[in-house]
Amino acid sequence: xxxxxxxxxxxxxxxxxxxxxxxxxxxxxxxxDILCLQETKVQDKDFPEEPFREAGYHVVFRGRxxxxxxxxxxxxxxLEVAFGLDxxxxxxxxxxxxxxxxxxxxxxxxxxxxxxxxxxxGRSLDSLHFRYKLEWLARLRALFEQHYSPQEPLLWMGDFxxxxxxxxxxxxxxxxxxxxxxPEARAALERVREWGFVDVFRLHHPDEPGQYTFWxxxxxxxxxxxxxxxxxxxxxxxxxxxxxxxxxxxxxxxRAERPSDHTFLVAEFAT
DNA sequence: ATGGTAGTAAAACTA
Numbered sequence: 001x002x003x004x005x006x007x008x009x010x011x012x013x014x015x016x017x018x019x020x021x022x023x024x025x026x027x028x029x030x031x032x033d034i035l036c037l038q039e040t041k042v043q044d045k046d047f048p049e050e051p052f053r054e055a056g057y058h059v060v061f062r063g064r065x066x067x068x069x070x071x072x073x074x075x076x077x078x079l080e081v082a083f084g085l086d087x088x089x090x091x092x093x094x095x096x097x098x099x100x101x102x103x104x105x106x107x108x109x110x111x112x113x114x115x116x117x118x119x120x121x122g123r124s125l126d127s128l129h130f131r132y133k134l135e136w137l138a139r140l141r142a143l144f145e146q147h148y149s150p151q152e153p154l155l156w157m158g159d160f161x162x163x164x165x166x167x168x169x170x171x172x173x174x175x176x177x178x179x180x181x182x183p184e185a186r187a188a189l190e191r192v193r194e195w196g197f198v199d200v201f202r203l204h205h206p207d208e209p210g211q212y213t214f215w216x217x218x219x220x221x222x223x224x225x226x227x228x229x230x231x232x233x234x235x236x237x238x239x240x241x242x243x244x245x246x247x248x249x250x251x252x253x254x255r256a257e258r259p260s261d262h263t264f265l266v267a268e269f270a271t
Numbered sequence: 272a273t274g275g276t277a278g279t280a281a282a283a284c285t286a
Contacts, residue, residue, distance in 0.1 A: 014277075014278070015278095017278095018277090039278095039286085040279065052276085054281090064277080066280070066284080067278095067279080067284085067285060097277075123285085216275085216276085216278050217275080218277090218286090219275070258277090261276085261277080261286080
């Protein structure tokens with residue numbers, strides 16, 4: 001039996017309605033099996049479900065008004081769909097809103113569990129939001145411990161809001177005090193990795209600094225000047241990482257008209 | 272240098 005390819009992608013879309021055409025065009029061109037979206041910025045009743053269906057995709061989503069929001073777009077129907085950390089812990093966590101469900105959606109697709117997260121950004125080092133971010137990552141590890149095994153295939157993807165290593169930011173010295181590259185944030189993410197994850201992009205690009213998935217809108221000419229961050233990730237357990245054949249960042253999508261401040265990260269597996 | 276832009280949704284708030 002010939003190996004089937006599993007192609008997956010993650011994209012912080014910064015409003016799924018504002019960038020609907022860009023996403024649909026990308027789906028037509030790249031035809032991924034799975035696309036995880038973050039920052040859909042739309043409440044469920046207004047999610048543009050029909051255009052995805054017409055494009056031949058299933059879509060499951062959970063959003064809030066104006067902020068956050070996650071979705072999984074897939075060719076095959078997602079099973080066992082669930083939302084949020086679902087641990088009875090603080091969902092409010094310091095003005096976070098009344099629910100964290102708009103930050104995590106998981107499902108089983110083609111027999112593989114998929115977890116899509118929009119990790120809290122943290123706002124500033126001295127804020128409760130940063131403590132909430134660190135706790136959130138600890139609670140996420142607990143979710144992996146409870147529901148999954150490092151010995152079985154598992155896909156974790158999304159906007160992690162953490163750049164893991166100095167080579168993943170354009171100015172590691174200065175950005176140490178940023179919530180996405182603070183040593184505490186990196187340590188919190190590392191604790192999740194230790195449970196049993198492999199960074200699939202880094203696996204295939206071990207010595208390539210300057211590979212970024214996010215460039216701040218507010219820094220002018222950020223893309224051209226290389227002022228980026230690698231904060232979006234595709235991480236898998238060992239058995240799936242062994243089957244990864246390639247991974248890449250679609251920088252061109254950041255050069256589109258009215259782009260998101262992030263871009264698509266893609267990986268392929270021989271399953 | 273402590274700004275800058277973009278989105279939502281209707282004035283700030285979030286990133």
